[in-house]
Amino acid sequence: MLRRLITILKKQFGFSDHQDNNKTELNNGGTIEMQDKIKLKGLSDIYRFFRKNQTPIYFVSPTAYNVLGIGQWVQSFQYVTFFDSFDGGHFRIVNPKLNSEREFQSMEEMVNYLLSHKETVDLLEENAHKCENGSKGKLLTVMFDEKTEEIAASLGLEMALPPAKLRQHIDSKIVTTQLANDAGVPSAPNLFDVKASSYEELCALAEKHHLGRNLVVQTPYGDSGKTTFFIRSEADWDKNAKKIVGETLKIMKYINHIPGTVEAVATRCGTLVGPLQTDITGYEELTPYKGGWCGNDIFPELLKGKQHDKIIAMVKAMGDKLYETGYRGAFCFDYLVDTDDGEVYLGEINPRISGASPLTNLVTSKYGGAPLILFHLLEFMDVDFEIDIEEIQKRWSDYGSWTQLVLKHTQDKVRMISKAPQSGIWQMKDDGDIEFIRHSIDWSNVGDENNAFYMRVYGEGEYSYLGADMGILVSCGRMQSDDRELLPRAHSWINAINRQFEFKNLEDLEQPYIPDQGVRKML
Numbered sequence: 001m002l003r004r005l006i007t008i009l010k011k012q013f014g015f016s017d018h019q020d021n022n023k024t025e026l027n028n029g030g031t032i033e034m035q036d037k038i039k040l041k042g043l044s045d046i047y048r049f050f051r052k053n054q055t056p057i058y059f060v061s062p063t064a065y066n067v068l069g070i071g072q073w074v075q076s077f078q079y080v081t082f083f084d085s086f087d088g089g090h091f092r093i094v095n096p097k098l099n100s101e102r103e104f105q106s107m108e109e110m111v112n113y114l115l116s117h118k119e120t121v122d123l124l125e126e127n128a129h130k131c132e133n134g135s136k137g138k139l140l141t142v143m144f145d146e147k148t149e150e151i152a153a154s155l156g157l158e159m160a161l162p163p164a165k166l167r168q169h170i171d172s173k174i175v176t177t178q179l180a181n182d183a184g185v186p187s188a189p190n191l192f193d194v195k196a197s198s199y200e201e202l203c204a205l206a207e208k209h210h211l212g213r214n215l216v217v218q219t220p221y222g223d224s225g226k227t228t229f230f231i232r233s234e235a236d237w238d239k240n241a242k243k244i245v246g247e248t249l250k251i252m253k254y255i256n257h258i259p260g261t262v263e264a265v266a267t268r269c270g271t272l273v274g275p276l277q278t279d280i281t282g283y284e285e286l287t288p289y290k291g292g293w294c295g296n297d298i299f300p301e302l303l304k305g306k307q308h309d310k311i312i313a314m315v316k317a318m319g320d321k322l323y324e325t326g327y328r329g330a331f332c333f334d335y336l337v338d339t340d341d342g343e344v345y346l347g348e349i350n351p352r353i354s355g356a357s358p359l360t361n362l363v364t365s366k367y368g369g370a371p372l373i374l375f376h377l378l379e380f381m382d383v384d385f386e387i388d389i390e391e392i393q394k395r396w397s398d399y400g401s402w403t404q405l406v407l408k409h410t411q412d413k414v415r416m417i418s419k420a421p422q423s424g425i426w427q428m429k430d431d432g433d434i435e436f437i438r439h440s441i442d443w444s445n446v447g448d449e450n451n452a453f454y455m456r457v458y459g460e461g462e463y464s465y466l467g468a469d470m471g472i473l474v475s476c477g478r479m480q481s482d483d484r485e486l487l488p489r490a491h492s493w494i495n496a497i498n499r500q501f502e503f504k505n506l507e508d509l510e511q512p513y514i515p516d517q518g519v520r521k522m523l
Contacts, residue, residue, distance in 0.1 A: 040378075040385040043370055043392070049383060050074045050374060056127040056137030057160065057377065060114050062107060064093055065455055065472055066142050066357050069442040070373055073365070076130060076137075078123070080114050085423045085456050090441045096120055107143035115139070115151050124155055138380060142353050160380035162327045162351070170327060170351045172220040173250045180346045183321035185314045188216075188257075188336060188345045192250040199237040206251060214254040218348075219247040228291060230254065257336040258484070259347060260303075261296065263360040264315050265375045266328050270389040271319025273312050274360040274372045275396055276302050279334075280405065280480050285494050287408045288466055294408065297478050298359050299401035303337065311335050311344050318349065330376040332356050358474070359404055362443060368396030403479040405490065407497060409468040414506060420459045421471065421500035426452050428489075434496040449477040452493060464503065473497060 040046055053075045059067050064079040071077040071092040084095040096117035104110045114120060124136045131137055136156035141148070146164045161167075169175055177192045191209045196202040196217075206215055217229045217240075229240040232254075237244075259279040265272045280286070280295035287294040303311065315333045322331060332354040334347035353373070361371040370392065378385050424439045428450045438445065443453035452475035458468055479490035486494075 038384075040383060042387070046370070046374060046378065046385065046387075049381075050377075053381075054130045054132075055381065056124075056130055057140060058120075058124075058137060058157070059140045060111050060120070061142050062110055063455070063457055064090070066353050066355070067140070067361065067373055068358060068455070069361065069365070069444070070371060072442075073371060073374060074377065076127070078127075080120055080123070082110055082114060083457055083459070085459075086439075086441060087422070089423075089439055094119065094123055108145045108148060111141050111144055112147050112151055115148065115155070115157075121155065124157070128156075133382065138377075140353070140377075158380070160329075160377060162329055166325070166327055167351045170322065170325070170349065173218050173348055174220050174248055176346075176349045177250060179321055179325070179349075180318060183317045185318050185321075185346050186343075188252045188255050188338075188347075190250055190252040194249055194251065195247070196249060196251075197245050199231075199234045199241075202231065202237065202251070206253075209251075211251065211253040216252040216254050217244060218250045218252070219244065220250075226289065226292070230291075255336065255345075256339045258339060259334065259336055261332050261334045261354075261356045262311065262315055263330060263332050263354065263356050263372060264319050265330050265372055265379075266319040266323040267375055267379055267387070267389075268323075268328075269385070269387050271316045271323070272372065272375050272387075272389050273315045273319075273393060275363050275399060276308065276311060276335075277356055277359055278302060278480065278484075280403075283486055284410065285486065285491065286405060286410070288410050288412070292408075293355060293406070295403065295405040295479075296356055296359050297401065297403040297480050298363055298399070299478055300399055307337060307342065307344055314344070314346065318346070322349075322351070327351060328379045330354075330357065330373065355406065358472075359402055362402060362474070363399045364396045367399035368392075370395065400476060401478050403475055403477065403490075405473045405479065405494065407470045407473065407494065409464045409466060409470050411464075412466040414463055414465045415503035416506065417458055417460055417462050417464055417501060418504045419500070419502035420456055421454055421497055423454060423456045423471075426454055426497075428452070428492060428496070432492050432496065433499075434493070443474045446474065446476055449475060449489065451475065454497060464501075470501070471497065 060080045062082045079093040096119040138160040139157045215231045219227045263274045277296040332350040365371040425437045
């Protein structure tokens with residue numbers, strides 16, 4: 001009865017359909033208090049909701065890259081970042097000044113520093129009037145811990161992410177494998193939740209479970225190949241034993257495979273799955289880490305047919321299982337395609353916004369009209385919604401090819417950067433050199449394969465060191481072959497960008513702080 005009365009009043013007095021936080025907007029700009037909320041149904045409602053969103057949403061991270069461009073979709077979206085990649089040229093980015101010597105030990109510590117900084121606190125106060133529920137807004141980030149949650153709560157911010165404790169629990173490769181088994185999602189032949197104190201003990205375990213002698217051994221936590229060990233001989237074991245002994249292990253049969261990833265969002269309406277991507281890993285031109293992640297490519301011909309459909313079904317089953325555990329929102333599903341028999345397997349789960357998010361959001365917005373991250377945000381906004389998962393997912397079934405390359409510093413030499421390439425659009429010339437075309441705050445202006453968007457991480461006056469994420473290149477088209485070799489155009493772009501850097505050698509007395517491996521990861 002009440003809802004019917006409201007409908008009659010809306011028609012009589014010309015109220016709009018949109019309603020937020022128990023208020024409905026009048027066509028004359030006023031508002032009227034409502035007794036209940038309207039459910040968002042379909043993309044038009046979702047677009048309108050975010051276009052008129054007044055709740056501040058802060059993305060706090062070393063760089064803006066993971067969700068770059070989302071500010072164009074979401075009103076009141078703000079980036080708070082450590083690196084000023086755009087030299088003050090991005091109107092939504094705030095870069096709190098480093099006001100003392102800091103030695104960050106992890107990405108989480110850097111996020112906590114940014115969040116606690118006076119400039120951030122002042123920003124929250126400045127926007128506080130936009131919130132209607134007494135909070136200061138929502139917090140989004142890539143890496144965080146329980147300390148982050150404490151700081152956010154003290155500042156009046158609400159986390160737009162699953163709890164850190166739950167995320168840490170799921171992030172374990174041991175837990176992930178068990179959850180996948182429960183969901184009926186196959187992993188490569190393995191045994192898990194075991195320990196081995198010697199090579200002989202490892203071989204005995206492998207033999208008992210018919211895994212052979214060509215093994216992949218993983219410890220529960222880690223990324224970019226730093227905690228995955230390929231053990232084919234006792235010498236391999238001896239080289240890595242210090243990092244393996246004492247750890248709970250997942251031991252897998254080595255398979256010849258193509259690695260890939262797909263980002264998805266676990267929602268109350270089901271799991272929404274983005275386009276499949278292949279991994280770009282281990283190229284010495286891009287990373288000093290063997291097997292380390294250094295980018296992704298995405299192209300419509302990737303795994304059509306049964307393999308594609310099976311992976312999508314596996315991701316949906318995994319997402320639904322995660323939602324049962326209380327996890328909601330974005331996660332990355334790493335898959336393996338066995339090139340010998342065509343079987344597909346779960347590799348691992350990254351329960352967070354990740355390095356695959358930029359390409360996912362690029363393709364789902366540019367070709368499908370809705371970046372996937374919007375559906376993550378919906379789960380954490382004070383709004384009810386109902387979406388047709390299958391219908392939305394069909395929107396990004398046809399798209400163009402794109403590649404992102406993460407350029408790490410590959411020389412084991414600490415130097416000061418005296419010149420660095422600008423963030424923006426660059427063009428490849430006929431002679432293999434590149435030219436800066438224009439400033440740009442995201443990849444929207446990349447028109448063809450001769451153009452690329454480059455986002456700088458480290459700039460002039462900062463230090464380069466082994467493994468530092470120097471910058472990210474995004475371009476149309478592929479840069480990796482079906483046989484997983486870098487194409488000539490990839491070499492051209494990598495070499496050309498690297499030539500834009502100039503360095504100063506350090507004086508003997510200079511001893512700059514160089515982050516340990518925990519904080520070298522910036523994306």
